[in-house]
Amino acid sequence: MALTPMQKVAVFFPLNERDALLAHLQDRGRVQILDLKETSLAGEVETSEAGTGGEVEQIASELKRVIDALGEFEERGGMFGGLGGGKLLVKQHEFKKAVEEFDHKSVLKAVDELEAARNDLRQRRTSLEGDIDKLLPWVDLDAPLEELAPTRRAVITAGLIAGGRTPESLLAELEEAGETADLVVVKKGEGYAYVIVFYHESEEDAVQDVLRRNDFDVRTFEGYTGYARDIVAAARDGIKEIDERLEDLAGKGRELARNKPRLMLAYDYYSQEAMISYARSLTGSTSRAGVLEGWVAEKDFDVLKRDLEQHLGDVDVVKIPPDEGEDPPIVLKNRKTIWPFEIITEMYGMPRARELDPTPLTAPFFALFFGFCLTDAGYGIVLAALSLFLMKYIKGGRKLLWLLFIGGLFTILMGALTGGWFGLSDETIPPWLGWVGAMRKSLMLFDPFESPMTMFGLALMLGFIQVTFGLLIAMVENLRRKDFVAAVFDQATWIVLLWSLVLYALTRAGVVAGQYSPAFKYAAIAAAVGIIALSYRESKNAGARLAWGFYNLYGITGYLGDILSYTRLLALGLATGGIGMVINVVAGMTKGIPFVGYPAMIFVLIGGHAFNIAVNALGGFVHSARLQYVEFYPKFFEGGGKPFRPFKKELKFTRLVEEEN
Amino acid sequence: MDPIGLAMAIFGGALSALLAGTGSAIGIATAAQTADGVLAEEPDLFGKLLILVALPGTQGIYGLLGTFLVIIKLGFVGGGSVSLTMWQGFQIFSAMLPVAIAGFFSAVHQGKTSSAGVELTAKRPDAMMKGVIYAAMVETYAIFGLLATILLLQGINLG
Incomplete structure (x- = not known):
């Protein structure tokens, strides 16, 4: 530590x-x-x-x-x-x-040239594709594009009409507007038409008005000469050639890629x-x-x-x-069994130079909570075995793998106590696995699916223990610093208050002998009075001190929230077990499929449980860590040291x- | 045997997978879109980002679990079904609301939080787990929703 x-x-x-x-x-x-x-x-x-x-x-x-x-x-x-x-x-x-x-320089040069050539070709290809997109509707036009430019007195304009307007309706309107206007249809499709409109320049205003009303989408062909169909054909040939050259360059690239290790x-x-x-x-x-x-x-x-x-x-x-x-x-220093849990502390932030390292204090809780979130001995065995296996074959990540291994052991423990074995229940255990059922029953303390309230109480109890343990650590730290007043009025009073309240409630529930009930009651009152009177010491004004003292006592709702937060352990544990059962039920259904029944069942079983382990191991890790960071550390730990x-x-x-x- | 009761119970069970699943789909889509953008620049981050992208998926799983709890409660697994009064049907329906609705909203917002986590990871890959923890904060309320649903369902007596 x-x-x-x-x-x-x-x-x-x-x-x-x-x-x-x-x-x-x-x-x-x-x-x-x-x-x-x-x-x-x-x-x-x-x-x-x-x-x-x-x-x-x-x-x-x-x-x-x-x-x-x-x-x-x-x-x-x-x-x-x-x-x-x-x-x-x-x-x-x-x-x-x-x-x-x-000679890395020559490779660098070759790769740069290759990339430049490829970019150039790609750019040209994009430009040719643009030409094709633009000119494709006009391939049936029997005139070179440059002739679509206006002549001395006639105006020629090409464009697209759509949205329910037909060349016929447009022509009718044009004829109404001016006597010289005419149009030619180049391409006509469902609901649209590419047309060319001619008119005498004297009727410009009237015709333009009609065109605007009809949402005439003008197309111009500046820079193009020749027939549209010839330009499109040439562009297609060009793209084919570019693709061939790109393929050649890719071959060259593959050759250059052999230099990658070097x-x-x-x-x-x-x-x-x-x-x-x-x-x-x-x-x-x-x-x-x-x-x-x-x-x-x-x-x-x-x-x-x-x-x-x-x-x-x-x-x-x-x-x-x-x-x-x-x-x-800061470098953390811990015993071999605690060492993997340094991950949790490092992720939160290093302790400062004169602070204690919370790793050993957090380790047992984290491992237990992780097991609680999975509560399946089968999953625990898989997780522990997989971590050991990976440790053998992967050089890095040992710390995390050890953490998962220990988490796996706790998962086995929690799973055995709650009867979790790959989500099997009395109904779904096949007869030939009878011994698993027998083992399950003999190790099981209670079934969380039948009595979730037991599990609920267990989660709350763990939370209560960890939260008050955090206060205890803070108290010891204050004593070490010889800040006795803070130790008594910031922590000891709270520990007494919380414990006596809980014990008092337990006497009322008949769990703890009723004769102690008054003792707990008076202890709680005394602690509360202590908090009101002395938890705020920054002011000499008695009124302010009392007011702040009451406010601090109100902080008990914070402790209540902290402890309730631990019920997530129950929910995550039940979710893992529940999904495991679902997988087994679905696998049981697939067994009935003709011919592929058994392979399908095996596929569902292996795939489903692997997925469930992965998702819930991640969830278990993250939420166990969160409980340390949000509910436990703030009681006694500040952090902020530089690694x-x-x-x-x-x-x-x-x-x-x-x-x- | 009241057909309305059974229908309400099935409605509740369906709502659980439906709402929580929809929320997860939206949440994952939000995070995945951001991740795609990051991958264009940093293809090596795929594995790390995958975790952040997958996070909003748990609500859908909780919702599915809720649906199966109703299926088990109604005895569908054995092929039959228990008989319900109308009020029992409403009870089951009500019990499914926490996981369905808290699941939906928490998944959508967890998607946004994960998405921010993806951006964090893009700039500082070693801070990835911190982004995961923040996103998990949002998930807390879907977990409590599931817990409420489980405990409520447990309390409903169909005897």
């Missing part, structure tokens, strides 16, 4: 060894490097501009762009050998060599170099030596010192005190493997 003690250090080094030192620190990944410009040393040494990773970062970002671009051409499956969690495995000493031997290697290499380049800007220098400041775990200090002296010789590592008001970065971020290799695509020796 603790935070790892940290030590602030300063490292002095000869300037010509700076890059070697940074590379070594990056390789070992033990030290978080601080920006020297923000420390007390700032004025005394020379620092460089903050910054960027410079030229190498540029290379890295270009490599990333090309890797993404090549992704499009990649053939699926079996891309490259040596997969390890989807990463390229490479040996330490081969890394640099492989990158140096590979590009990924190069990306990782240069992005590490960029990190070193950035780290360089965090260090400072005098005329003779360089200096950097950082944090290291206290236990790693000796290792670091010995390691640097051994590898770089002329380096001096010293312990320095933190600046005023500076808090060390420790050691300077280390962060490889996106590759994983370095140990040298064999």
